[in-house]
Amino acid sequence: MKYIDEFRDGEVARGLAEAIRREANPERRYHFMEFCGGHTHAISRYGVSDLLPDNVKMIHGPGCPVCVLPIGRVDQAIRLALENGVTLCTYGDCLRVPASDSLSLLKAKARGGDIRMVYSSADAVALAQKNPDKQVVFFAIGFETTTPPTAVAIKQAATLGLKNFSVLCCHVLTPSAISSILESPEVRQWGTVPLDGFIGPAHVSTIIGSRPYEFFAEEYRKPVVIAGFEPLDVMQAIRMLIRQVNEGRAEVENEFSRAVDRDGNKKAQQLVAEVFEMRKNFEWRGLNILPYSALRIRSQFAEFDAEKRFPLDYQPVPDHKACECGAILRGVKRPQDCKLFGTVCTPENPIGSCMVSSEGACAAHYTYGRYKDV
Amino acid sequence: MCLAIPARIVELRSDDLAVVDLAGVKKEISLALVDNVVVGDYVIVHVGYALNKLDPEEAAKTLALFAELGQLDAPSAVH
Numbered sequence: 001m002k003y004i005d006e007f008r009d010g011e012v013a014r015g016l017a018e019a020i021r022r023e024a025n026p027e028r029r030y031h032f033m034e035f036c037g038g039h040t041h042a043i044s045r046y047g048v049s050d051l052l053p054d055n056v057k058m059i060h061g062p063g064c065p066v067c068v069l070p071i072g073r074v075d076q077a078i079r080l081a082l083e084n085g086v087t088l089c090t091y092g093d094c095l096r097v098p099a100s101d102s103l104s105l106l107k108a109k110a111r112g113g114d115i116r117m118v119y120s121s122a123d124a125v126a127l128a129q130k131n132p133d134k135q136v137v138f139f140a141i142g143f144e145t146t147t148p149p150t151a152v153a154i155k156q157a158a159t160l161g162l163k164n165f166s167v168l169c170c171h172v173l174t175p176s177a178i179s180s181i182l183e184s185p186e187v188r189q190w191g192t193v194p195l196d197g198f199i200g201p202a203h204v205s206t207i208i209g210s211r212p213y214e215f216f217a218e219e220y221r222k223p224v225v226i227a228g229f230e231p232l233d234v235m236q237a238i239r240m241l242i243r244q245v246n247e248g249r250a251e252v253e254n255e256f257s258r259a260v261d262r263d264g265n266k267k268a269q270q271l272v273a274e275v276f277e278m279r280k281n282f283e284w285r286g287l288n289i290l291p292y293s294a295l296r297i298r299s300q301f302a303e304f305d306a307e308k309r310f311p312l313d314y315q316p317v318p319d320h321k322a323c324e325c326g327a328i329l330r331g332v333k334r335p336q337d338c339k340l341f342g343t344v345c346t347p348e349n350p351i352g353s354c355m356v357s358s359e360g361a362c363a364a365h366y367t368y369g370r371y372k373d374v
Numbered sequence: 375m376c377l378a379i380p381a382r383i384v385e386l387r388s389d390d391l392a393v394v395d396l397a398g399v400k401k402e403i404s405l406a407l408v409d410n411v412v413v414g415d416y417v418i419v420h421v422g423y424a425l426n427k428l429d430p431e432e433a434a435k436t437l438a439l440f441a442e443l444g445q446l447d448a449p450s451a452v453h
Contacts, residue, residue, distance in 0.1 A: 001379075001380075001396065001397045002380070002382070002416070003380040003416060003428060003433060004379065004380065006437055007437075009440075012440045012441070012443070015440070015443045016440065016443060019443050091421065119421065119422055120404070120421050120422025120423070121421065121422075122404060122422055123422070145378065145420050145421075145425060146420070146421055148407050148423070148425075149404070149407070149420075149421050149422065149423045152404065152406045152407070152423070203378045203418060203420055203425060206418055206425045206426040207425060207426070229378075232440055233436075236436075236439070236440070255436070257429070257432040257435070257436065258428050258429050258430075258432040258433035258436060259380075259418050259425075259426050259427075259428050259429070260426075265407060265408070265425065265426050267407055267408065267409060268407040268425070271406075271407070
C-alpha cells in the first residue's frame with residue numbers, strides 16, 4: 001500500500017543498517033528509548049534490533065496506553081458494567097487488561113456484563129442513540145491520538161442532547177511520561193538506565209507537533225527524533241540520533257515530516273482544550289501517581305462525565321508482586337528478566353499489562369523475539 | 375492502540391464524514407479533526423478519525439533520502 005510498502009523496503013533497510021554501522025563510534029555505547037508502543041512493535045516485528053551494531057541498544061519505553069492503564073481504572077469500568085448495569089464500550093485492546101479478583105473486562109462480560117468492543121468513539125455515541133433506555137459509558141483511554149476523537153464524541157452527544165451517554169475519561173499525556181522517565185524517585189530506587197536520546201512518538205506528534213519535546217532537548221540535553229512507525233523510519237531516526245550524539249547536539253529533529261510539523265493539529269488541540277482540563281494527579285500503571293499527567297472532563301460537560309454520573313471512587317490496586325511491568329516500562333528491566341514472562345504470563349493469559357497489547361514490550365518480545373537467544 | 379495507517383480519501387460525505395480506500399477495502403471515517411481535505415488526499419487514520427493530512431512532498435523527500443543512502447552504501451555492501 002502506498003506510504004507503507006516503500007517504508008518497509010528490505011534493500012533500503014540493509015543500506016540504512018550499513019550507514020548506522022559506519023556512523024556508530026565503536027568506542028562508545030548508545031542507548032536510545034523508543035517511547036511509543038508502535039515503535040516497539042515495529043522494532044520487534046521487523047527485527048530492527050538485529051540490524052543494529054552491538055553497541056547500539058534500544059530500550060522500550062512506557063508509550064503503550066494499555067500498558068500504563070492502572071488496575072483501579074479497569075476495576076471502575078468493570079463495576080460500571082456489573083454493579084451499575086451500564087452498557088460499557090471500549091477499544092478492543094482494553095478488554096483483556098488484568099484487573100482485581102482475577103477479572104478483566106472480557107471475563108466480566110462472561111459474567112453477564114454488557115461490555116462491547118467499539119472501533120471508534122463515534123460507535124459508542126451511535127449505540128447510545130439507538131438504545132435510549134440504556135446508560136452507555138465509553139471507557140476512554142489513550143494518549144493524545146485518541147483524546148481528540150473522545151472530545152468530538154462528547155461534543156456530538158451534547159449537540160444531540162443525549163441523556164444516556166457518558167465517558168470514563170482516562171486520557172493521559174505523553175510529555176508527562178517522558179518527564180517521569182527522566183526524573184522520579186523510582187529512578188533512584190531501581191537505578192537509572194543510561195539514556196542517550198529518545199525516538200519521539202509518531203501519531204501523538206501529528207496532534208501535538210514537535211514543539212513539546214523541545215523542553216526535553218534543552219532542559220535534559222537529550223536528543224529527540226520524531227519518527228514514523230515503519231521500520232525504515234525507525235532506522236533512519238536511530239541514525240539521526242547517533243549523529244546528534246556524535247556531534248554533541250541535543251535537538252528535536254523530525255524524521256516523520258510527511259505527517260508532523262512543529263505546531264501539530266491545531267483544530268484537534270482546540271477541541272481537546274474545549275472539552276478537557278488537566279487533572280492534578282493521575283495514577284499510571286508502573287509509573288505511580290504523576291502530577292498533571294492526565295485529563296478530565298470540564299465542568300461544562302459534567303453531564304457526560306461518568307465519574308460524576310455514577311458512584312465511582314478510585315481505589316488504587318498494587319500490581320502482582322512478581323510482575324516486573326513497572327521496571328520494564330521504565331526500561332530498567334527487559335521482558336525476559338521477569339520470572340513470569342512466557343511461563344504464567346503469556347498473551348493468552350496476561351498477568352501484567354505489558355503482555356496485553358501487541359505494542360507492549362512483553363507481548364512484542366513474546367511474539368517476535370522469544371527464541372532469538374535460545 | 376497507536377497503530378494508525380495512511381489511507382486515500384475516495385469520497386466526501388456530509389457531516390464531516392468521508393470514505394477511505396485501504397488496498398481495496400472501503401471504510402467510512404470522520405474528518406472532524408482536519409480541514410480542507412479533498413478526494414485523493416492521504417490522511418492518517420486512527421480509531422475512525424483522520425488525525426492529519428499526509429504531505430506527499432515530504433514523503434517523497436524522505437524516500438529520496440533513503441534511496442540516496444542505498445546508492446551510497448551499495449559499494450560497501452558488495453565488499
